[in-house]
Amino acid sequence: MSAPARTIAVRGASPYDVVVGRDVLDRVADLLGDGPTRVALLFAGELGEQAQALAERLVERYDVLALGLPDAEQAKTAAVAADCWEALGERGFTRSDAVVTLGGGATTDLGGFVAASWLRGVRVVHVPSTLLGMVDAAVGGKTGINTAAGKNLVGVFHEPAGVVCDLALLDTLPRADLVAGLGEVLKCGFIADPEILRLVETTDPADLTPTSPVLRELVERAIAVKVDVVVADLKETGGRADQPGHPGREALNYGHTLAHAIERAEGYALRHGDAVAVGCVFVAELARRTGAIDDALADRHRDVLARVGLPVGYAGADFEDLLAAMRVDKKARGSQLRFVVLGGLGRPQVLAGPDEADLRAAYDVVRGLQPTLVGPGDPRTDEDPQP
Numbered sequence: 001m002s003a004p005a006r007t008i009a010v011r012g013a014s015p016y017d018v019v020v021g022r023d024v025l026d027r028v029a030d031l032l033g034d035g036p037t038r039v040a041l042l043f044a045g046e047l048g049e050q051a052q053a054l055a056e057r058l059v060e061r062y063d064v065l066a067l068g069l070p071d072a073e074q075a076k077t078a079a080v081a082a083d084c085w086e087a088l089g090e091r092g093f094t095r096s097d098a099v100v101t102l103g104g105g106a107t108t109d110l111g112g113f114v115a116a117s118w119l120r121g122v123r124v125v126h127v128p129s130t131l132l133g134m135v136d137a138a139v140g141g142k143t144g145i146n147t148a149a150g151k152n153l154v155g156v157f158h159e160p161a162g163v164v165c166d167l168a169l170l171d172t173l174p175r176a177d178l179v180a181g182l183g184e185v186l187k188c189g190f191i192a193d194p195e196i197l198r199l200v201e202t203t204d205p206a207d208l209t210p211t212s213p214v215l216r217e218l219v220e221r222a223i224a225v226k227v228d229v230v231v232a233d234l235k236e237t238g239g240r241a242d243q244p245g246h247p248g249r250e251a252l253n254y255g256h257t258l259a260h261a262i263e264r265a266e267g268y269a270l271r272h273g274d275a276v277a278v279g280c281v282f283v284a285e286l287a288r289r290t291g292a293i294d295d296a297l298a299d300r301h302r303d304v305l306a307r308v309g310l311p312v313g314y315a316g317a318d319f320e321d322l323l324a325a326m327r328v329d330k331k332a333r334g335s336q337l338r339f340v341v342l343g344g345l346g347r348p349q350v351l352a353g354p355d356e357a358d359l360r361a362a363y364d365v366v367r368g369l370q371p372t373l374v375g376p377g378d379p380r381t382d383e384d385p386q387p
């Protein structure tokens, strides 16, 4: 028998609940409430069956408009958002109506953006269907789409009215996507919760399946890290009153400066969580070089990420191209690059304006590491779901 559902309360300015459990899709309507007449169900196009199952629950209470979206990052474009606005307009969606998203982080980012921008903001409930979506993308209110210049460059903060993490949805998720989600889980381990690292280091990676109690604990711990950070600094204005020196919400961007540059260089054909894993190794090497962390902590990055099958190396794009992409990272200020690094385990801090030589040297290390980052179509990324 699976453990009972748990509710994690997000106690910010606009409080909401994150429900975690198995077979908890009935909770979506509870979180939507009686306000909406119409509900737009924006779902990852591949998830027709799951969308049908959710729509059947919602039609009991609402007039449902189901819209299948293009797969993965192809959904995060201005054109797809415009198609959704068109559809909402045709069906006469008003401010009391709502959006529900069902899919991975790409779907919740696009759907959240549509909800945030339609009539300047309508209610949205996220139903993440990937590990990454559950532990990260669906929580915290960041929404966004990509532009030619880079990843997530257009978006707004728009907190959901609720999040339903139904672990049963992960049963069909390809193993490679589950592993990619572990990239963001381990990020949370490094920046805030070392117990996450210990759990992964002491569990056989093959046992990290959707029904495993350890995976469930990892999900709940990673969500707790994210909630704690976003409640303290929702709009990423920097710092947190209770922890001097903490970078605030930017801490969640650990590993992301290089990750986003790599994703752009590869035409968004890679898994975000994989790119984040490589990005974490890169900033660990940077911190090792600048003396912020010791060899043991830098090596721990490579070891624990590779242990679960995440990539730690990347040798695709030239350093100059990646540097140019990193200059439009949202943490940059003017011509100054800023990176989140560790000053110790669980102690994120900002490294502003590092020497280009240090960046280049850290990238040279990453270029030589195995396993390397690969995209869909590679043998490691086969379609097998969980064992």
Ligand SMILES: NC(=O)c1ccc[n+]([C@@H]2O[C@H](COP(=O)([O-])OP(=O)(O)OC[C@H]3O[C@@H](n4cnc5c(N)ncnc54)[C@H](O)[C@@H]3O)[C@@H](O)[C@H]2O)c1
Pocket: 044, 045, 046, 047, 071, 072, 073, 076, 103, 104, 105, 106, 107, 109, 129, 130, 131, 132, 133, 136, 137, 138, 139, 140, 141, 142, 143, 144, 152, 169, 170, 171, 172, 173, 174, 177, 180, 181, 271, 272, 273
């Ligand atoms: N807003 C945030 O705070 C935030 C945080 C982290 C990541 N993100 C964004 O999230 C995106 C990555 O999310 P992702 O890793 O979930 O990728 P994704 O949304 O691209 O989904 C990965 C793949 O899994 C498929 N899929 C989804 N659920 C499935 C299921 N249950 N069964 C079978 N297949 C399924 C999708 O169709 C897709 O092909 C990136 O765009 C990233 O920028 C946003």
Ligand SMILES: O=C(O)C(=O)C[C@@H](O)[C@H](O)[C@H](O)COP(=O)(O)O
Pocket: 136, 140, 142, 144, 151, 152, 184, 249, 250, 252, 253, 256, 330
């Ligand atoms: O929620 C946040 O804040 C994060 O940084 C979480 C990241 O994992 C996520 O990928 C986010 O979308 C990146 O934000 P961005 O501002 O760099 O686009």
Ligand SMILES: [Zn+2]
Pocket: 136, 184, 256, 272, 276
């Ligand atoms: Zn991320």
